[in-house]
Amino acid sequence: MTEPVKDAVAVPAAPTPRTNGRPATQFVRPTFAGLQRPSNGSINADESNSAPHPAAQRDPSRFAPRVAQRRFIASAFAALCLVATLIGVVVLAALLIDIFRDGASRLSWSMITGFPSRFADRAGIGPALAGSAWVLALTALFAFPLGVGTAIWLEEYAPNNRWRRLIEMNIANLAGVPSIVYGILGLALFVRVMSLGRSLMAAALTLALLILPVIIIASQEAIKAVPRTIRLGAYALGATRWETIKHQILPVALPGIMTGTILALSRAIGEAAPVILVGALGFVAFIPTNPSDQYTVLPFQIFNWVSRPQTAFHEVAAAASIVLLALLLSMSAIAIWLRNKYTRRS
Amino acid sequence: MTAPRASLPTPAHDSRSWGEIGLEKRHSNERRIGILLIAASAVSILTTVGIVAVLVFESIGFFAEVSVWEFLTGTRWTPLFESKSFGVLPLLMGSLLVASGAALVALPIGLASAIYLSEYAQDGVRRVLKPVLEVLAGIPTVVYGYFALLYVTPLLRTVWPNADIFNAASACIVMGIMIVPLVSSLSEDAMSAVPRSLREGAYALGATRFEVATRTVVPAALSGIIASFLLAISRAIGETMIVTIAAGATPQMTLNPLRSVQTMTAYIAQTSMGELPHGTVEYRTIFAVGLTLFCVTLLVNMVSGVVLRRYREVYE
Structure with missing residues (x-):
């Protein structure tokens, strides 16, 4: 199939060196390769230097479109790609079905509000749910102002200098740091040095640092999307930079910022690895x-129950997973609702 | 700017014009805000400094007792045993085994999904499939761990009855599925950025969709695709819960995915759950292994960034 493409490319390139056998004397090119080897005096001398394009040698009558074969490959490939895409869907379905099959029977109000127990049939997720709610609120409290503040500074204040580039590169790198490394930071900094111990505060600070890059990047995108004319209009009316941001830019960018923040927070309350280190x-x-x-917190409680050998605890873990998934799904739903509302307006 | 005017002093007792009133206050306010925002953005720098400082500081304590050479080349990792051995290679091998297994699952599936979504899927289909893949990316890793241990592992053991209960293979498969959305969405972004004219040129020459996808679009988007592969691999190396739950806690040098292995992340998680006395060499292993993990993922991420920046094809 490349044949037609290669031929097409070769056609304009091939005729240029060939000059229809005109004598070499007509050329006035001092560094011409042919002049150094005047064996036959013709332009063919330099052709022998560079091998002609294979397409130029080929017999044109041998062009074989092989249309049927290529069409078959194309449709087989399409099917393959569709199957690959569906693998993700199928596994997602298998996962959800498996969790529901294991956990649905254990799901009850007393399980959601109850306390953990040595006995699996009495174990509940009340404290874990409350802990996740606390962590959610505290993390938002720390991460939201810091993230949005950084984004505003980067987009509206920062001169395009080395310091700004350093911060942006740093944020991109932080986004790729494994979550457990943030846990190590939290363990050493918040639990030990700031001696917050095994507290909600230590967990929330750790998770806030973890999701900070995500919030910053999402907020930057939202602020970037605000039309320049709005800024110019505000400045023209005599508004200062902060007045422009507060009254014009933030109201427009807020839905986008909120969407990013909610998605980041849903990542924070789904994380188990960092809270293991900061002492859940x-x-x-x-x-x-x-x-x-x-x-x-909920993910840690699930982890704790999954790690036990008794099947009964696995069922509670599955039930707790259903609650966690429902929580995350409703958060994503809010985020998607906000995004749709936002995109429709602008 | 009508709102703040209400709070300005009335000009009756003042010889200045409206425009000058409160100007100083507004400007000093402006400076304060600027300082606050710089402080906020400094937090991200301080986070990096904090991570590096913590890891390096505690690792220095660790390497005072264990030689760097022993740590990097030793093939036995038994820091909690009576006869202590601090060779990180088994953990590193475990991480690489699981990550490459996950890559083996995720890269073909992710790339094929991206090709399907960007080149084949009609709008309606895409609108359904993309959110589904996003949901896949949003599932907590601990739930994936549950799925790996209690669904995939029994399934594997019906095929290979001699597989360990905790084995690398189930972690590989589930982690691979977990990073599929990362590969597919980033690769799809890269492919969508390939201009339409390139595709149409290929179609005009008689290429089929397969040929357009594999010989025109994928090569044109290659830098983005490879960057997405590398990011996915780095995510797999840093992933903790799936391997902690499903891959086991046996640090060993094996290439057999049916055996139990321990990754760097799983070691950190499993060790920190026990009450380790602060300041002991066992406690410091967490930081030394953490530093290794940090360096490996940083390296992969940076290579990914270089690929993206240096080899990007720019189209008008």
Whole structure:
């Protein structure tokens, strides 16, 4: 199939060196390769230097479109790609069915509000759910202003200098740091140095740092999308930079910022690895009431139950997973709703 | 700017014009805000500094007791045993085994999905499939871990009855599926950026869709595709919960995916759950392994960035 393409490319290139056998003397080119080897005095001398394009040698009558064969390959490939795409869908379905089959029977109000127990049939996720809610709120409290502030600075204030490029590169790199490394940072910095211990506060600070790059990048995109004319209009009316941002840019960019923030927060409450390091507990028999309390969160509770050998605990883990998935799905739904509302307006 | 005017002082007792009123206040406000925003953006720098400082500081303590050479070349990792051995290679091998297994699953599926979504799918189909793949990316890793241990592993063991209960293969498969959306969405973005004229040129020469996809679009988007591969691999190396739950806790140098292995991330997670006394060499292994993990993922991410920047084909 490349044959026709190659031929097509070769056609304009081939005739240029050939000059229909005119004598070499007509050329006035001092560094011409042919002049150094005047063996036959013709232009063919330099042709022997560079091998002609294979397409130029080929017999044109041998062009074989092989249309039927190529069409077959094309449709086979299309089917293959479709199958590959569907693998993702099928696995997602298998995962959801598996979780629901294992956990649906254990799902009940008393399980959602109950406390963990040594006995699987009495174990509940109350403290874990409360812990996740606390972590969600505190993480948002830290990460949202920092993330949006950084994005505003980068988009509206920062001169296009080395410091700004450094920060942007740094944010891109932070986004690729494994979540467990943030856990190590939290363990050393928040749990030990700031001696917050195994508290909700330590977990929330760690997760806030984890999702900060995501919020910054999403907010930058949202701010970038605000038309320049709005800025210019505000400045023309005498508004200062911050007044323009506060009254004109942020209101327009807010839905986009919120969408990014909600998605980032849903990542934060789905994470188990960093909270393992900052000391979530597998067994918390009380509802945390302030940020310095010990805690557990839903993903960690699930992990704790999955790691036990008893099948009964696996069922509770599946039921807890259903709750977690429902929570994340509703957060994504809010984010998607916001995004759609936003895109329709502009 | 009508809103702030209400808070401005009335000009009756003031000889200045409306425009001058509150100007100083507004300007000092402006400076304060600027400083606050710079402080916010400094947090991201401080995070990086914090990560590097913490990892390096504790690792220095670790390497005071264990030689760097032993750490990097030793083939036994038994820091919690009576006879201690601190060779990180088994953990590194475990991470690479699982990540390459995951890549083997994710790269072909992800690339084929991206080709399908960008070259074949009609708008309606794309509108359904893309959110489904996004959901796949949003599932918590601990749920994937559950799925790997309690669904995929039993399935594997019906085919290979001698596979360990905790084995690398189930972690590879599930992690591969987890990173498919990353590969497919980034690759699709790269392919969508290939201009229409290139495709139409190929079609005009008589190419089929397969030929357009594989000989025109994929080569043109290659830098983006390879960058997405590398990012996915780095994500797989850094992924913790799936391997902690499903791949086991046996640090060993094996290429057999049916055996139990321990990755760097799983070691960190599993070790930090036990109460390790602060300041001991066992505690510091977390940081030394963390530093290794950080360096490996950073390296892969940076290569990905270089590929993206240096080999990008730019079209008008």
